[in-house]
Amino acid sequence: MKNIATFFLSVILPLLIITVVLRDASRENKKLEELRAEFSIKHIPSVDHSKHPDLQRDFDNPHEITATCISCHTERADEVLANAHWNWEREAYIEGRGVTYLGKKNLINNFCTGILSNEATCNRCHIGYGWTDNTFDHANPYNVDCLICHDNSGLYDKARGGAGYPPPGLDFQTIVQQVGLPQKDNCGYCHFYGGGGNNVKHGDLENALLTASRDVDVHMSADGANLNCQDCHQTTNHQMLGRYYGVSSDNTQRATCEDCHGTFPHIDHKLNEHTIKVGCQTCHIPVYAKVNPTKMHWDWSTATDRIDGEPYEIIDTLGNLLYTSIKGDFHWVQNAVPDYIWFNGTADHHLISDILEPNDTILYINTLFGEANDPLSRIYPVKIHTGRQPYDTENRTIIQAKLWDAQPGEGALWIDLDWDEALQAGMDYVGLPFSGSYDFIESKMFLMVNHMVSPADQALQCEDCHSRTGGRLAGIEGVYIPAQTTYAGIDYFGMLMLFLAFTGICIHAIIRYLSWRKN
């Protein structure tokens, strides 16, 4: 008994103590406390624009407002003219393509497909006035729309189909006297509604973020850190950090979690070691589209259907649009579980001039590069948006359709509901050949999930990935994930060995017993 007591005192007790001490979760994360203190100091404006003499009047047209802004902020317009928000393209090096100039200006996406020939409606979300077609003057500073980002009155708006111009009847005098740093709803005016409606495109960016609780987004919610977009997307001279890989291609100017939280954010070092291969978002955004559903699939091939000659819509009981004659079929998902991929910060895009290979059955709108062996690659959550898009069956290129026009008879799909006309009009505008024969091809687009970070206690738990079946990373290849990865050979061999040892022991014991009885 003394030995057993010694054994427990000398072995089990130290083991328990060490385990309990190492697992003590009550220790504070000092870095997090410092960040909370830093970001609880809110910006106090140094200027009250309502006292400014030049702004004590009404304005007839928005270009005048821009001119007035520039009269004081003399160099700011030039900064804006160099911004991707203005140019809708960026210079980037893409492996296999060289230096490219890509962006919303010329790329195809998996939602409304692209702006070309549709500028007047799409470019409502451009930070300028009058980008109605490819004759728009990007060098003219008076075309800049300062207010869409700097209006703090909440009264400013841009007109549907207005190419970025505001609708008539706005009270400019009130608006211009309340300009200031961009707020969440300034950025959200465009970024929440990409793809044609709230949360359609991103799934992790939507208007519920303005009112949501900490459970939805620890950073942006009022009862959380109440951060502004620029707190992470840090902005210097109108250049913002942050990349959206639907249009971006290179691993520069990114806004990352590590910018604030460092590479050593956990108390538990085992978790810190994960940061080498696993992006923060993977564990800390367990689901996205937490409040409103996001669009996961858009099938253009069913568009133009009519009932009794009339276009129609199908809306489900939750109010989600499931079908509309002008756009086709949609799938929506709320509380979506992300897919996971290796990603190293670089991407490629399917250009409108790219030719599909004969055996391509899926058109990848964008390709996010990365693999297990690449030291720059980490595992990140993505939304994979699938679709069916028109392509030219002879030229084997994707086709830009003309979707919108102010009036019927111009070939706009959303007005005339005629695919042949819309495709011809779109390709005529782009200046690329169209054979006239087309079909629809399955398309895929990868969107990084970066927002809607959950509180730490709602992050993924070990078992969510470290599990034999149904783990989150079941589709991730090239890396050993304890508990998930198995090599059947080892387990079969091991179990066989244990079985043989046990059987041998049993047989030996039985013979011993029988011979003992005989003697």
Place this chain on the structure above:
Amino acid sequence: MKNTRRVYLYPRFERFWHWTQAFLILFLALTGFEIHGSYGIFGFENAVHLHNNAALILIVLIIFTIFWHLTTGEWRQYMPTTKNLKAQLEYYLTGIFRNAPHPTRKTSLSKLNPMQRLVYLGLKILFIPIMVFSGLVYMFYRYPINGEIKSLGINDLTPIAYIHTLGAYILLAFVLVHVYLITTGHTLSSNLMAMITGWEDLEEEEADMLTGEQPEQNKKDKKP
């Protein structure tokens, strides 16, 4: 029944080492196979912490035990010999059923039979080092230092985990057979009791061979 005499075979440290190591190896197997995904008992996170802590304790124990083996000269117990090896194997395969005598005598200078010598030596210089080394690499192929995570430059854990898991199965099979062979002593429980109390009842003639206190006998033993 021959007369028996109680002999002090396993000193206090040896017993402490043996049982601590036994417990730790079983505990490492229990938590290790949970990390492997074979079942869920403690939860993955707890299993990892318990496994790593138990492993570090085992390593400390091993260091002490190496010291003990060297300073006491007990390492000689594990010097392999082919003498009586075949006889020992034949004993386990046939002799034991005929109630034949053990082919090797147990003395405090030679506690282990030739098979034990071979198997324990293999365990000490091959399997446990492999498990410790692969385990340490598994534990530290990424490690925190000065506020950042460094890497040993091993990009793929697969071969390390493969070796460590295979080793675990082999060790488990060893434990299984080892536990069974405990019952093959003088009586079913005499080996077990010896490792618990340190004292074993050896048959009189065996006890006569005890050389720890009888240097002359020792010399005699060494001369063929």
